[in-house]
Every structure is written in C-alpha cells, then in structure tokens.
Amino acid sequence: MRNEQCVAARRRSNPGALFPRLIILLVGLAGFLCAAADEGNSPALTQDRLLALRLDGAYDPDRGFLQATARLSFAQPAGERRLWLAEGMQLISLRAAADPVLDFSHEAGELLARCPGGSDLELSYSGRLEPPLDPFVVPGGSPGADRQAATAAGSGDDCRFLSYVSDFYPHPRLDFSALQMSLRLPEGWNCLGSGILRGVRSADGGNDFQFENPNAKGMALVCGRFRPIGVVPGPLAVRLYGWPGFSLGEYFNAPDISRILSFYEQRFGPLAVSELNILFRRSRGLGGVSYSGLIVMSVDAAKPLRTAAARRRPGLESALAMSDAGTDLLAHEIAHQWWGGIVSWETTADNWITEGLATYCSLIYMKDLLGEKEYARIRRRLRLFVKRFAGIATPSAGGKLRLLFKDPAVYQSQVYAKPALMLAELADTLGETELLRRLRSILETRRCRSLNTEEFLNLLCGDDPSLRPRLNEWIHSRDLPKELRSLKRSPCP
Numbered sequence: 113m114r115n116e117q118c119v120a121a122r123r124r125s126n127p128g129a130l131f132p133r134l135i136i137l138l139v140g141l142a143g144f145l146c147a148a149a150d151e152g153n154s155p156a157l158t159q160d161r162l163l164a165l166r167l168d169g170a171y172d173p174d175r176g177f178l179q180a181t182a183r184l185s186f187a188q189p190a191g192e193r194r195l196w197l198a199e200g201m202q203l204i205s206l207r208a209a210a211d212p213v214l215d216f217s218h219e220a221g222e223l224l225a226r227c228p229g230g231s232d233l234e235l236s237y238s239g240r241l242e243p244p245l246d247p248f249v250v251p252g253g254s255p256g257a258d259r260q261a262a263t264a265a266g267s268g269d270d271c272r273f274l275s276y277v278s279d280f281y282p283h284p285r286l287d288f289s290a291l292q293m294s295l296r297l298p299e300g301w302n303c304l305g306s307g308i309l310r311g312v313r314s315a316d317g318g319n320d321f322q323f324e325n326p327n328a329k330g331m332a333l334v335c336g337r338f339r340p341i342g343v344v345p346g347p348l349a350v351r352l353y354g355w356p357g358f359s360l361g362e363y364f365n366a367p368d369i370s371r372i373l374s375f376y377e378q379r380f381g382p383l384a385v386s387e388l389n390i391l392f393r394r395s396r397g398l399g400g401v402s403y404s405g406l407i408v409m410s411v412d413a414a415k416p417l418r419t420a421a422a423r424r425r426p427g428l429e430s431a432l433a434m435s436d437a438g439t440d441l442l443a444h445e446i447a448h449q450w451w452g453g454i455v456s457w458e459t460t461a462d463n464w465i466t467e468g469l470a471t472y473c474s475l476i477y478m479k480d481l482l483g484e485k486e487y488a489r490i491r492r493r494l495r496l497f498v499k500r501f502a503g504i505a506t507p508s509a510g511g512k513l514r515l516l517f518k519d520p521a522v523y524q525s526q527v528y529a530k531p532a533l534m535l536a537e538l539a540d541t542l543g544e545t546e547l548l549r550r551l552r553s554i555l556e557t558r559r560c561r562s563l564n565t566e567e568f569l570n571l572l573c574g575d576d577p578s579l580r581p582r583l584n585e586w587i588h589s590r591d592l593p594k595e596l597r598s599l600k601r602s603p604c605p
Contacts, residue, residue, distance in 0.1 A: 208232070213227045270337055393409065
C-alpha cells in the first residue's frame with residue numbers, strides 16, 4: 113500500500129546548484145492511511161472485516177469524473193457500517209443484501225450506514241475526483257502541479273492515480289481482502305493496476321480494463337497515455353511501460369531489475385503475485401511508489417540518470433540515494449513488493465516497519481553488489497543523515513512527522529533510515545543469516561497481515577527478550593544509539 117506504499121523523490125528549487133537535491137516522501141501503499149486506521153471507532157465498527165470487493169466503473173480522466181458500482185462482502189453481519197468514500201461522490205443507491213438502505217450519512221469522506229442484519233453492501237455512486245490525486249506531489253503543494261507541468265512539456269503520459277488514498281471506492285478500515293475491478297476508459301488511455309490484468313475489451317468508445325488481486329491491502333490504478341516498452345525475462349513476468357519516446361537505457365539497467373528480484377527471492381521467498389508491472393512516468397524529479405504487483409517510477413526526462421555527469425555521485429540527500437540513485441530507488445521499491453505487498457503495517461505510527469525494511473533491503477543489496485567497504489561507507493553516511501535530526505523525533509511517530517515538520521528529510525531520517533540502521537545492527541548481533549531467517553519467518557507466518565510496532569519488535573527478538581530494550585532505544589527514543597561495534601574506516605564523502 114507504499115504501501116504500501118511508498119516513496120517519492122522531489123527536487124528543491126536551487127538555481128545555483130549544479131545538481132538537484134532529491135527529497136524522498138512516503139506515498140501510495142505505505143502512505144495516507146490515517147483515516148482508514150480510525151483508531152477511535154467503537155468495537156462494533158472496528159471489528160468489521162472486508163472479505164471481498166468488486167467494482168465496475170467508468171472514469172473520464174480529462175474531467176476527473178467517476179461513475180461506479182461497488183459490492184462489498186464482510187466477514188460477519190453488522191447493524192452499522194462505517195466506510196470511506198471520496199467526499200465529492202454522490203450516492204445513487206445503497207443496498208444491504210437486497211434491501212435498500214435509507215438511513216445513512218456521508219460527510220467529509222466518511223459514510224455511516226445503518227443496515228440491520230446486512231452482511232453485504234452494494235453502492236452506486238458518481239462524482240468528480242477533484243483534483244486527481246498524484247502521489248508524487250509534495251503534501252502542502254499544488255496537487256496538480258506535476259501533472260500540469262508534464263502536460264505543458266508535452267510528456268504524453270499525463271498520469272492519473274486512483275487508489276485507496278483518494279477513496280475512489282468505498283472501504284472500511286483498509287486491510288487485506290480479495291479485490292476485483294473493472295474500469296472503462298476513453299480511447300487512447302491505458303491503465304495499470306495493483307493486481308493481475310485479466311483482460312482488456314472494447315466498450316462504449318473506449319476500453320474496459322479488468323484487474324484482480326486475490327489478497328491485497330487496497331487496490332490502486334494508474335491511467336495514462338503510456339505504452340508497453342518491453343519484458344524482463346525471468347521466472348516472474350515483469351512488464352515495462354513508459355511514455356512515448358521513453359528510453360529505458362538512459363535511466364536504468366534492465367538487468368538490475370532481474371538481479372534485484374532474484375536477490376530478494378532467494379532471501380524472502382516468492383512474491384504474492386504472478387506478475388509485476390513497472391511504469392516509468394515522466395515528471396520533474398526522481399521518485400517511486402510501490403503497490404502490490406505495480407511499481408511507478410517517476411523520472412526527469414531532461415536529466416537521464418545514466419549520463420556521465422549524473423553518475424559522478426552528486427550530493428544527494430536521501431535515505432534512498434545510497435550510491436547510485438536509480439539502482440537504489442529500484443531496490444527500495446522492489447523490496448516493497450514483500451514489505452508492504454505481503455506484510456504491511458497496522459496504523460501510520462507503524463509505517464516505519466515497511467519503510468525501514470525496504471531501506472534495509474536496499475542496504476544489503478548494495479553490500480552484495482558493491483562489497484563490504486562500500487556497505488560500511490553507506491552505513492556511516494546514513495548514520496550522519498539520522499544524526500542531523502536526533503533529539504526531535506522518533507520512528508514510532510510514523511506518518512504524523514510529515515505534518516509536524518516542514519522538512520520531509522526529518523520524516524525519511526526517522527521512518528526510513530533509522531529503522532534500517534537498527535536492522536543492520538541487529539544483523540551484526542545475530543548474524544545476517546539469522547536475521548534474514550527471522551524476517552522470512554515473519555513473511556510466512558504473518559502473510560497478508562498488518563503488524564503493529566509491538567508485535568513486529570517481539571517477532572524480531574524471537575526467544576531472546578534481552579534484545580528488546582535495545583530495539584526500543586532505536587524505535588521509541590529520540591536519541592541516536594551509539595554503535596555497538598566500529599565499522600572499518602573508509603573515506604566518507
């Protein structure tokens with residue numbers, strides 16, 4: 113759901129700098145679930161569990177207009193249902209089982225329906241999703257700025273993002289459930305989703321895209337004028353998409369994708385999906401967002417990553433830009449297919465779990481790719497990054513850090529980098545093989561579950577509770593713990 117999900121890199125305006133500064137923000141699978149967590153709900157409402165959701169709809173990307181019918185099946189009957197649906201949506205009809213529901217309220221995105229004895233709901237609704245949510249837009253900025261800039265530059269992709277973030281379909285507390293979606297788009301528009309594309313058929317002057325995900329924490333769709341650009345060979349089908357004229361080789365190495373996937377599969381087991389779609393979207397900066405089965409990479413068309421100038425290791429200030437910005441970001445977003453796609457977090461206070469794990473996965477991938485000396489340098493660099501913000505925040509503050517601090521580097525230092533350093537230290541203590549065994553066990557025993565901080569830390573400790581105070585020091589303390597061992601000294605930029 114980012115998570116996952118989910119990461120975006122932005123460039124700050126600095127005309128005097130030779131290279132732009134990248135700022136990474138959490139978005140998508142691991143981003144914007146504050147409302148869904150809804151910790152203040154009464155037990156009758158919070159115990160509601162969605163088993164399956166099926167949506168049939170039509171979307172006009174140019175107008176931002178959506179019309180849809182959603183059918184929701186729950187684990188047990190309930191007299192009331194609290195759902196989240198975009199505020200601009202107007203209800204056409206609402207039924208519980210086969211009976212109309214007459215008693216409901218819909219305000220500020222919250223829908224409360226009283227439906228005695230009903231276990232299933234069917235909602236028909238329509239309205240404008242205004243403005244179309246873009247996970248690469250910095251919170252507090254202009255929501256359509258990047259999309260408008262891309263359009264003005266003639267990018268041709270002009271992406272629209274539909275996800276649980278924008279509540280384009282009704283849902284209770286977001287958790288893992290079976291999802292099926294059918295979305296009709298006008299001619300010329302393509303669509304990718306966080307699931308398996310089951311088919312595309314002509315319908316009403318456009319195309320009907322059908323997606324399915326048997327067990328995911330929310331469904332995301334991205335619409336745009338992109339096209340297929342290739343397939344990465346391997347046991348997992350990886351399909352690549354980009355805007356017209358996009359050249360993959362100017363930004364990323366295709367072999368990196370299969371190498372990263374193979375590295376993670378060996379350590380964490382197979383993915384929960386049978387195929388992975390990666391869309392390269394044109395924007396004004398570098399970033400990524402990862403949903404189950406779908407990764408969207410935002411790249412600056414004017415600044416290819418693989419030119420000689422870009423590869424001279426500019427001064428990047430990001431928890432993800434450890435060595436080579438493109439490879440690092442790919443490693444992070446692909447890791448979210450496990451940490452976010454298979455196991456997620458319970459509330460926004462716990463989102464450090466998936467972001468920290470994805471960052472740690474990038475760390476160990478870099479060690480395997482570049483060697484121990486570079487790994488030590490990267491760890492020291494991350495530690496200096498975290499040290500800049502020591503004393504003002506903790507990882508357990510989670511998503512609220514984005515609202516409390518104007519500088520997003522505070523958020524990424526606590527939610528991305530500090531937990532990754534904790535896991536690296538735990539690998540020093542237990543041995544990397546043992547830590548990876550514990551992490552794989554979590555994926556296997558907590559598959560399709562949302563974990564909170566206490567449960568995850570207990571699982572990391574295993575049968576050795578003496579580790580817990582040290583882990584608490586990393587996650588619940590504002591201080592940066594002292595290193596337990598000295599890494600080999602090597603030049604640090």
